[in-house]
Amino acid sequence: xxxxxxxxxxxxxxxxxxxxxxxxxxxxxxxxxxxxxxxxxxxxxxxxxxxxxxxxxxxxxxxxxxxxxxxxxxxxxxxxxxxxxxxxxxxxxxxxxxxxxxxxxxxxxxxxxxxxxxxxxxxxxxxxxxxxxxxxxxxxxxxxxxxxxxxxxxxxxxxxxxxxxxxxxxxxxxxxxxxxxxxxxxxxxxxxxxxxxxxxxxxxxxxxxxxxxxxxxxxxxxxxxxxxxxxxxxxxxxxxxxxxxxxxxxxxxxxxxxxxxxxxxxxxxxxxxxxxxxxxxxxxxxxxxxxxxxxxxxxxxxxxxxxxxxxxxxxxxxxxxxxxxxxxx
Amino acid sequence: xxxxxxxxxxxxxxxxxxxxxxxxxxxxxxxxxxxxxxxxxxxxxxxxxxxxxxxxxxxxxxxxxxxxxxxxxxxxxxxxxxxxxxxxxxxxxxxxxxxxxxxxxxxxxxxxxxxxxxxxxxxxxxxxxxxxxxxxxxxxxxxxxxxxxxxxxxxxxxxxxxxxxxxxxxxxxxxxxxxxxxxxxxxxxxxxxxxxxxxxxxxxxxxxxxxxxxxxxxxxxxxxxxxxxxxxxxxxxxxxxxxxxxxxxxxxxxxxxxxxxxxxxxxxxxxxxxxxxxxxxxxxxxxx
Amino acid sequence: xxxxxxxxxxxxxxxxxxxxxxxxxxxxxxxxxxxxxxxxxxxxxxxxxxxxxxxxxxxxxxxxxxxxxxxxxxxxxxxxxxxxxxxxxxxxxxxxxxxxxxxxxxxxxxxxxxxxxxxxxxxxxxxxxxxxxxxxxxxxxxxxxxxxxxxxxxxxxxxxxxxxxxxxxxxxxxxxxxxxxxxxxxxxxxxxxxxxxxxxxxxxxxxxxxxxxxxxxxxxxxxxxxxxxxxxxxxxxxxxxxxxxxxxxxxxxxxxx
Numbered sequence: 001x002x003x004x005x006x007x008x009x010x011x012x013x014x015x016x017x018x019x020x021x022x023x024x025x026x027x028x029x030x031x032x033x034x035x036x037x038x039x040x041x042x043x044x045x046x047x048x049x050x051x052x053x054x055x056x057x058x059x060x061x062x063x064x065x066x067x068x069x070x071x072x073x074x075x076x077x078x079x080x081x082x083x084x085x086x087x088x089x090x091x092x093x094x095x096x097x098x099x100x101x102x103x104x105x106x107x108x109x110x111x112x113x114x115x116x117x118x119x120x121x122x123x124x125x126x127x128x129x130x131x132x133x134x135x136x137x138x139x140x141x142x143x144x145x146x147x148x149x150x151x152x153x154x155x156x157x158x159x160x161x162x163x164x165x166x167x168x169x170x171x172x173x174x175x176x177x178x179x180x181x182x183x184x185x186x187x188x189x190x191x192x193x194x195x196x197x198x199x200x201x202x203x204x205x206x207x208x209x210x211x212x213x214x215x216x217x218x219x220x221x222x223x224x225x226x227x228x229x230x231x232x233x234x235x236x237x238x239x240x241x242x243x244x245x246x247x248x249x250x251x252x253x254x255x256x257x258x259x260x261x262x263x264x265x266x267x268x269x270x271x272x273x274x275x276x277x278x279x280x281x282x283x284x285x286x287x288x289x290x291x292x293x294x295x296x297x298x299x300x301x302x303x304x305x306x307x308x309x310x311x312x313x314x315x316x317x318x319x320x321x322x323x324x325x326x327x328x329x
Numbered sequence: 330x331x332x333x334x335x336x337x338x339x340x341x342x343x344x345x346x347x348x349x350x351x352x353x354x355x356x357x358x359x360x361x362x363x364x365x366x367x368x369x370x371x372x373x374x375x376x377x378x379x380x381x382x383x384x385x386x387x388x389x390x391x392x393x394x395x396x397x398x399x400x401x402x403x404x405x406x407x408x409x410x411x412x413x414x415x416x417x418x419x420x421x422x423x424x425x426x427x428x429x430x431x432x433x434x435x436x437x438x439x440x441x442x443x444x445x446x447x448x449x450x451x452x453x454x455x456x457x458x459x460x461x462x463x464x465x466x467x468x469x470x471x472x473x474x475x476x477x478x479x480x481x482x483x484x485x486x487x488x489x490x491x492x493x494x495x496x497x498x499x500x501x502x503x504x505x506x507x508x509x510x511x512x513x514x515x516x517x518x519x520x521x522x523x524x525x526x527x528x529x530x531x532x533x534x535x536x537x538x539x540x541x542x543x544x545x546x547x548x549x550x551x552x553x554x555x556x557x558x559x560x561x562x563x564x565x566x567x568x569x570x571x572x573x574x575x576x577x578x579x580x581x582x583x584x585x586x587x588x589x590x591x592x593x594x595x596x597x598x599x600x601x602x603x604x605x606x607x608x609x610x611x612x613x614x615x616x617x
Numbered sequence: 618x619x620x621x622x623x624x625x626x627x628x629x630x631x632x633x634x635x636x637x638x639x640x641x642x643x644x645x646x647x648x649x650x651x652x653x654x655x656x657x658x659x660x661x662x663x664x665x666x667x668x669x670x671x672x673x674x675x676x677x678x679x680x681x682x683x684x685x686x687x688x689x690x691x692x693x694x695x696x697x698x699x700x701x702x703x704x705x706x707x708x709x710x711x712x713x714x715x716x717x718x719x720x721x722x723x724x725x726x727x728x729x730x731x732x733x734x735x736x737x738x739x740x741x742x743x744x745x746x747x748x749x750x751x752x753x754x755x756x757x758x759x760x761x762x763x764x765x766x767x768x769x770x771x772x773x774x775x776x777x778x779x780x781x782x783x784x785x786x787x788x789x790x791x792x793x794x795x796x797x798x799x800x801x802x803x804x805x806x807x808x809x810x811x812x813x814x815x816x817x818x819x820x821x822x823x824x825x826x827x828x829x830x831x832x833x834x835x836x837x838x839x840x841x842x843x844x845x846x847x848x849x850x851x852x853x854x855x856x857x858x859x860x861x862x863x864x865x866x867x868x869x870x871x872x873x874x
Contacts, residue, residue, distance in 0.1 A: 070419050074363075074426065119601035126361050126560055127601060129422060130552045133363075134594035137549060141591050186735055192717070192745060193734035194727045201710045201721050208708035211670055212784075213696040213724040226735070256430070263423060292442075296434030303427030304409065311420050312412045 023270060027184075030272040034177050038170060046169050048282065050241045053176035056278035057183045057234030058254075059261035060269065063277075064187050065227035067267045068196070069220050070203045071125040074255045075135030078116075079228040081143070081250035082109045083235025088156035088245045089149070098162050102179075102236045109232020110225045117224040121217040128224075136255040143247040155246025158239040172241040179237040180271060183230055187269040190226070199223050257281045260299045263306050332461050333582045334575055339467050340536070341574020342474040346529035347551025348558065348566035349481065350522035355560045356498035357518035360418040364406065364429035366548030369526030371432050372399045373534050373544060374440055377447045388450045392531065396524055403523035407516055414515070429545070436541045445539040449531070470532050477528060478567065481521070485563075490517050498561070550577065553593045557600040559607015568608065622683030623647050624669070624792055624823050629678035631664055631847075638664045639675070639847045646792075651814070651824040653834040653855075656844035657867060662827040663705060665844070666794050669825075670702050671695045682792065697725050699791030703784075703798060707777035711770035715761060715780050718769055719752040722784035755787035756780075759813050775806045779813070786817050793817060795826045799833050811837050835859065843867065 034053070038046055058080045065073055086108045087101035096104070116135065120127040143150045150156065160168045162175065190196045202209035202219030209219060239245045258281075265277025280302070288294050347365070354362045372395040378384065379391035386394070406428055413421040454465040485491035490513070497514045529551070530544045537543060550573050558569025573596070580592045600608070624646040631639035639661045646652050654662050667673040669680060671692035680687045687695060701722065709718045733743040756762050759779040769777065778798055785793050795814065799807045811833050817824060828834050834841060835855040843850045843858065845867050851858070858864055 066419065070417065072419055072422055072426075116598070119598050119605070123601065123605055124359075124560070125419065126355065126359075126422075127556055130361055130556050130560075131594065131597050131601070133549060133552060134590055134597060138588075138591040138594050141588055145585065145588055145591075185737065189737065190734055194720075194724060194729050194744075194748070195731065195734045197710075197713065197717055197721050198724055200712055201718075204710040204712070205704075205708035207672060207692075208704060209721075210672075210692040211696055211702050212721055213693050215691075215693055256426070259423070259426065293434045293437035296430050296437065300427040300430030300432075300434060303430065304424050305427075307413065307420050307424045307427065308409065311416055 026272045027270055030275060031177075031181060034275070035174075038173055043169055046173050047241075048286075050169075050173045050176045051238070052275070052278045052282045053173075053180045054234060054238040054241045055257075055261070055282065056180050056271075056274040057237060058231055058258050059265060059277050059281070060180075060183055060187055060274050061227045061229075061231035061234060062258045062262040063265060063267040063269060063274070064230055065223060066262060067269065068199050068203065068227075069125070069223035071220070071224075072129045072259070073132040073227070074129065074252075074259055075132030075137075076227075076231050076258050077250045077252065077254040078135045078139050079109045079113055079231035080235035080238065080254070080258075081139050081245075082112050082228075083232030084158075084239035084245040084250070085143075085150060085156070085235075086232070087236040087239050088158050091159055092156055098159065098240065102233065105236035106229050106233040109235070110229035112232075113228020114221060114225040116228075117221055121221050125220075128220075132255075136252040139250045139252070140247040143250070151246070153247065155244055155248075157244050158242070160240060160243035168243070172243075176237055176241050179233065180274065183233060184269060184271040184274055187230065191269070195222060256299065260302055263303050266306070266310065330579075331459075333578050335461050337575035337578030338571055339470050339574070340533075340578065341554075341571035342470055343529050343533045343547075343570070344550045344554045344573050345567040345570025346474060346477060346525050346532070347548055348554035348570050349478075349563060350525035350529070351551060351555045352558075352560060352563055352566045353518040353522040353525070355555070356563070357494060357515050358414055358418075358421070360414065360421045360425070361552075361560075362425045362519075362522065363422065364425040364432060365522065365526050365551070366545035367429040367432035367436070368399065368402060368406070368523060369530040369548070370541070370544030371402070371436055372396070372523075372527035373447060373530040373539055374436055376531060377445050377539055378440070381445070381447070392527075395527055395531075399523040399527045400520050403519045404516065407519045411512060411515070433541060433545065440541070442541060447531070447534045447539045449535055466535060473528065473532060477525065481525075481563075484521075490514070494518060549590065549593065550574070553597050556597045557604075557608060559604075559609060562607050562609050565607040565609040572608075622791065622821070624680075624682045626669075627679045627681070629665075629668060629675045629680065631661075631668060631673060631675050637847055639668070642678070642844075642847070642849055644842055644849065644852075646823045646825060648791075648821045648823050649818070650839040651818055651826065651837050653838035653841040654825060654827045654844060655829075655831070655834055655841060655858075655864075656850075660844040661847040662844055663796060664847075666702060666796055666825075666827060669695075669792075669794060670700060699725075699788075700794070701785045701788065701790040701792070702794035703778075703781040703796055705796045705800065707774065707781055709769040709772075709777055709780055709784075711768070713769055714765065715767050715769060715772060715776070716749065716752050716756060716765035718780055719755050719783045719787050720748050722755070722787040723748050723751060724788075726788045752783075752787055755783040758786070758816065759783045760809065774801045775803070778802060778806075778810065782810070782813060782817075791821065792823045793825070795824070795828075797827055797829065799828055799830045807833055 037049065058076065061079070062073060062076050065071060083105040086105035090096035090101045090104060117128060120131060144152060161171055163171070198209055198214040199219045199222055202214055202216045206216035209216060242249065261277035261281040264280045265273040268274055284298055285295050351362060351365055354360065375395045375398055376391045379386040379394060380388055410421045410424045413424055449466065449469055451465040451469055455462050457463065485494060493514045494517060497511060533547050534543060551570065554570035554573045555566045557572060558565030558567065576596060577589060577592065581589060626642060626644045629639055629642045642665065654665065656662055664673060668675050671687070671690060674688065682698060682700065727744050727748055729743050732738065753762065753765060756765055759782055761776065761779055761783070764776070769780070772780070782798060798814065799810055802810060807830060814824070814826065814837050826834065826838065838855055840852065841855055841858045842852045843864050850867065851861055851863055853861065
């Protein structure tokens with residue numbers, strides 16, 4: 001603790017600026033690679049990766065929540081479903097165009113998120129997490145119960161073309177990619193905003209944030225609403241890429257998947273991190289499609305392993321390295 | 330209506346047992362154990378494997394073995410996440426979700442996705458009081474709950490470990506200053522919680538059947554009970570369990586059984602709006 | 618808000634359960650002055666600060682600033698009125714850089730909201746650049762200009778203290794409350810800190826310092842109030858306080874520090 005203030009500074013500075021350049025390069029590289037990918041892959045993989053990218057947006061929403069409010073949600077399938085069904089209903093009823101549908105779906109999800117988080121705004125985060133469990137479980141129930149609106153088991157059809165003349169598979173892919181780029185860009189840029197800085201301060205030191213003008217309750221509500229908005233945005237894109245929405249795509253298990261993806265991506269708000277998380281939760285079930293029990297075990301081990309390695313093992317190594325460096329100094 | 334309420338009270342007792350386990354852990358460690366249901370389910374499967382599943386053990390011996398197994402597993406789980414607790418409760422909570430997934434995967438791996446019956450070794454008795462049928466099962470549930478709650482109360486009120494548990498739950502820092510061993514108190518709550526979980530699981534399974542998801546599904550009601558009763562109140566969660574049991578039964582019977590989870594969600598949100606921090610916290614004044 | 622607004626505390630009592638933390642405290646603080654608050658541990662100094670910032674509500678008495686009674690104003694509202702503080706245990710977000718932590722101090726002065734947070738509008742249209750420049754100057758002011766990009770998680774305790782000071786001072790505050798700013802600092806660092814606090818003095822600004830380091834307090838304060846058992850024992854200039862037998866008695870009598 002009583003490490004002299006000057007010795008450690010310059011090294012940390014150079015390390016940080018080097019990391020910054022790498023981050024940006026990796027993001028741009030990932031986008032370029034994903035943009036060129038359709039040249040080499042067939043239609044099956046094109047579709048799978050479109051889904052992966054749309055799923056990535058939903059994973060980002062969970063990462064965002066954990067990162068900014070320090071709380072866990074296992075009910076984000078609810079907000080993804082809200083976004084997906086909103087755009088489907090808008091298309092099937094008043095025939096709202098795609099972009100308008102996406103904007104409305106995002107706004108509706110944010111509002112629903114705010115409403116949901118409101119009762120637990122001043123309580124310990126435990127209450128919120130437990131209530132998200134019920135939120136995640138009630139999605140298929142609600143969709144099936146009001147089946148005359150939601151289309152029941154079959155669900156609803158979503159238009160999968162925005163412009164004529166381009167194969168719908170390609171349209172779905174590039175829309176999903178563009179949407180993921182937008183979502184990660186917004187989530188990453190949010191950190192530097194006035195609200196982003198205040199929300200992060202409120203997460204670590206509620207009293208300090210209050211002393212500078214933001215209560216922890218409003219910080220948590222804001223973080224939850226933005227997270228729900230991202231999830232709804234992802235849901236509307238997911239509806240577009242799958243060209244239909246049905247209760248099966250929004251069962252509780254999807255929330256678990258989102259959380260596993262978020263943890264594996266280390267709560268990253270960068271596109272390459274999100275893609276790694278999404279790839280993990282897309283590929284593992286595909287490779288082990290006949291061995292359901294192993295998917296459970298692998299997901300469980302991934303959660304436990306990543307959490308323990310990055311919260312216990314890595315800090316221990318860092319401490320050891322620092323101690324050694326201080327001895328040398 | 331009366332029989333519906335009565336059945337609700339009986340099931341509610343089991344939700345209370347489940348919720349008490351969750352609250353024990355929250356009070357000492359300030360986190361939610363999302364693996365509670367899956368681990369309790371694992372215990373129920375062990376009892377099934379040791380009795381009906383071929384090994385042919387007597388029921389009591391199998392239960393004793395399952396409880397010992399649950400204790401061993403809870404020690405292991407606590408060992409895995411102990412260090413996370415010192416950093417952030419959120420990471421520990423996510424870790425328990427991972428443990429829950431592993432436990433559920435192990436159940437599927439070992440026992441498949443078949444369903445089994447696992448009854449209590451009780452005579453098929455039923456008698457009628459005030460027009461309500463009272464079965465041997467009901468009596469078993471009520472008496473087991475009563476015994477467990479009394480035992481828990483005695484341990485927490487009368488033993489040194491119980492005193493330490495109460496101290497840690499009101500103020501972990503003060504307890505540290507007093508020289509109490511935090512990890513022993515944590516272990517005590519984790520072990521107790523796992524035993525409560527197995528007992529609740531064994532009592533709930535006879536009402537339906539045993540499958541890989543029975544006990545985790547049942548635990549949702551226990552979570553709801555803890556939210557409604559307050560995560561830091563043992564009596565609150567016991568009452569919460571009965572409230573949840575009765576209201577769920579009434580809702581399924583008179584409204585729509587297929588919307589049960591939605592009902593629980595609404596119930597929890599309403600309870601949090603009107604009784605933040607639990608139904609008992611208002612009347613007793615907020616204890617910070 | 619006039620430029621010569623003063624902060625007036627009248628007959629403030631604070632108690633938790635049966636424990637009286639503050640008893641009938643009446644003090645007023647004048648703009649342009651640096652006031653010290655001293656007293657043994659548990660004398661109620663930090664509780665007094667918490668009453669000023671709204672973290673605690675006094676059970677009796679009033680806190681008013683610029684003629685307005687603040688009792689019903691929550692912490693957030695007091696921040697809007699230009700009352701800021703530092704914390705005894707540095708309360709910086711470990712995930713943010715030193716610069717970003719200082720920008721937090723500009724929160725009430727900034728006008729950007731959800732549009733800037735969520736839409737990709739160019740930086741020059743928002744107030745991010747402006748905030749960053751002001752925060753950078755505040756960091757230079759406390760002598761940390763070269764370490765703006767350092768993560769708070771990697772900063773030494775002495776550095777964190779200075780960042781807290783920069784965060785409190787960056788938004789041109791009216792009232793600055795410094796809670797043990799020198800705790801855990803060595804003598805060189807404390808001297809630098811005293812310098813910086815001195816530079817924070819401005820004509821319309823009230824600065825209040827709670828501190829155990831007598832040299833620091835005596836060196837920078839215009840007036841000093843001495844608290845013991847939640848009540849004001851005596852007040853005066855540093856020279857008067859130094860000679861006051863009651864002060865020596867409090868410190869020697871309790872035998873601590």
